[in-house]
Amino acid sequence: MSADPSRRDLLAASAAAAFLAGLGVSVREAQAIPLKFGQAKPFSYAALVARAREMATKPYQMPYKPAPDIVDQIDYTAHGKIKFKTDFALHGDNPGVYPVTFFPLGKYFPKGIKMYSVDGDKAREVLYEPEYFDMPDDSPAQRLPEDSGFAGFQVKEAKSRPDWRQKDWVAFLGASYFRAIGSLGEYGLSSRGVAVNTAGPKPEEFPDFIEFYLAPATAEHQPMVVHALLDGPSITGAYRFTIRRTEGVVMDVEKSLFMRKDVEKLGISPMTSMYWFSEYDKGYELEWRRAAHDSDGLALWTGAGERIWRPLVNPPQPHTSAFVDDNPRGFGLMQRQRDPAAYLDRYLNYERRPSLWIEPIGGWGPGSVQLVELPTDHEDFDNMVCFWVPREPVKAGQSFEYRYRLHWGADEPYPATNLARPLFTRIGRGGFPYTRANPPEIRRFSIEFGGGPLDQFPKDQKPVAVITPSRGEISSVFLETTTWSKNWRLQFDIRAEGPEPVDLRAYLKQGETALTETWLFQLHPQQLPKP
Template sequence: MNQKLTRRGFLKSASLVALGGMFCNSACAARPTAIHGLRFGRAKPFSFDSLIERAAAMARAPYVSPPKPLPDIVQQIDYDAWGKIRYRPDYALFANGPSLYPATFFHVGQFFQKSVKMHVLEQGVAREILYSPKYFSMPKNSIAHKLPENTGFAGFRLQESRKRDDWRTQDWIAFLGASYFRAIGALGQYGLSARGVIVDSAEPTPEEFPDFTEFFIDGAPKEDQPVSVYALLNGPSLAGAYHFSIQRAEGVIQDVEMVLFLRKDIARLGLAPLTSMYWFSEKEKRRLEDWRPEVHDSDGLAIWNGSGERLWRPLINQPYAVTSSFSDQGPKGFGLLQRDRVFENYLDGVNYERRPSLWVEPLDDWGPGAVQLVELPTDDEIHDNIVAYWRPEGPASAGNSYRLRYRLHWMADEPYPAQVARCVATRVGRGGQPGKPRPRGVYKFCVEFAGPALDPLWGNSVKAEPIVTASSGTVSGAFIEPVPGTRRWRALFDLAPNGADPAELRLYIRGNGDALTETWLYQFRVRPD
């Protein structure tokens, strides 16, 4: 995939007609145009550099919140009412070309109350797409009919290629709400989200949610070209400019270039953030929690650190907000993954087994910092309670600026598989041995690994052992064995915790002095059933 969008040559008159007559000479540049139903504002010059300059200027000025049209009315557009307001595909941007991927727009509602400006971009010229209620299909009794003509949009999404018969009903990436966006993976499902930035997540003070306030959409006329989207971000503590170069591949590949300017000190600044949901799985499901075996959009955090070590940290539904930090220098990548792809482990028609994994690949040397994982408690699947991001070293002080490039892989798995075996299951139960008195306060851990790196264990040509450490408590009885009926191996050990102190556990299988598996990390604390 090209890291930068190759600019097209100047479109001649036939292409201008196909684009909807959005660009014209100076005589018509001062008035809105209306071709093929969509209305556009005045033509204005645009470049990413100019957008960065706007963000820098905004950060030097007091914060101004995006407009909220008639809050009393919008508040009444609840989830059900909002779901009945649908954008008409015939009004899609690029419905007649030249881009292969038409854009449709979201209506404001109770959960998306702020207006976001939308622009179409071509050859360094931008025009705002002017809102009209006629773009939307809505019930006659919808409260949304009371909104004014200048209400504005809440976000947008890209539909599948116009070459597909189902493009009007199938989309593949969406930007909606604050700085959130998400894409489908290789298995055709939406799941976790990415965000533009994290500000003070899991801090004593309320978290801040900056907004993408303007978007500029440039289409892709060929299948092998990415769609280019630019965004302006603003929040009480910072402002920023983003360039997304997005390619519809087996899943979705998305290059991101971002520039941030801080107007205030920030206690916790998170870059390249990912947001997901984890309720429970096979390892620590509580009694009578739910009838399904597992419920989660992601089941673990994977890290490929700067020294080349592969780490796997299963997600946990914590009893309170917990932040884990994994210090690093120049990380090679990290991601929230959905490794369990077996339908019988979910038994749910919402297809948790097909949710995408999302991997962050730095395109520059990010220097020193830490991958941080925030886990919040949840008692339902409707809440996103997991956040992972990169926190650069040093204080995030007013006046600082940050420029970062990275690639997002919305896929079924990691884009760069490890040579060592990977963790595929974590199970926790009572310690001791079946058929014998179980020691009180002792817990058994069973960690399963799979991969070709373990094949030599079957022929006994490699002497292997589990390497287990704990920050607190006592580890005993560690050994490995094959999992019957599979090509997997598992490591088992007992842990006697030190009272209520949480234990940071670390495990890998070593053979002939080399690591045969990735390193499994886990935070365990004693909790009532």
């Protein structure tokens, strides 16, 4: 096996984690059975930060990979047959709090992670035992060594719920990946501790959480605190997650990062999602369903107060978009389309996938929100990555502190009630008359704006459309109301010759007042079918 995982391997692992997060337990009715623990040792977040700082001054050491030949046999199917017995759940003997269960090692999660239970200022390691898991007699996991450790953990619903054994709401699994359910009860996109050289000129690194320290909630609806130690070839870090089970999930994140090496691109608060296709970028030849995605757009609330909506695209080749900003107020990958009829999929529940909003706490300074879009031909692999990149170069010996809040929910936590939203984006053949003789470079866009001030917009007035392309020629601009709603539909043609992407920008205004969010779109001419 290669020492360094490929992005495709980790994306496969991320997709597997979405499935395994809900299936990694064995349901029994007995009372909680004590886990086996190591000796208690002092613990504090300050001490964890000091450890990360010291580690950054020393050469990187690969995380422990027990019995690689055995672990490699625990593939996706074999891993799914191994269930943690909820009788052994950490904190399972404390009514009202959230029990924790653990994931076993496997082909896509081969690194042994140390888990600690925190009680006040003391921590005890949870010792691995095969008896914690139900597994087939012929499972390769039966041959794992005693010091294997765990691949990750998940947090169950409160024990006051009769279904707590079957339901979990947070999972940490694979590298520094973690995910949570939203207010609609489904997993979807993931977050990461940090991103290093994603879509940059240098090879991407995937630092690992190598230790977790788990402190229970004091009561139901109170926060659970998770500390984590991160290590990678170019970076170390200490993390404190304060996790609240609300209507969805809210996480306060505090982290200290220490650089071993120069890093070309440091991604803060990265998120990873899947976008395959939707109404505006598919033909009937691709799929019978109308859409397949965990997220359909990037929402931005800039430091200057502008609200931006950028629909995602599945590009013909990898592409990175940078949205320069100073002290952003928030950003995130959203799933705004909540109509099941938009997907026609009764099993995958795309309409219930969570949105993830990043709320910076404290000034982040100048930098950019970067969106990396990778081509995909299937829904099994995450191909969208988004993160904040500081403007200044990142050098060895530097340290950084960041605080932010992650909102896993159905929508943004602070939507702009004074602005309408771009509700639908549609693309078709442009030019007139509509014949095959028209140049294939002409495309027609139809953007439907609705909500906010447009719901009460005077019938005897008309908004003004502002359209700005990065290149090309705009024509045939037409703005009208729809007969079936209070929405306004903006149509225009764009002609841009050549294969280079075209960045489009549009919004509606009245006088000098914006009535809508700013709609952005990246058109890849060679991706669209010719008329």
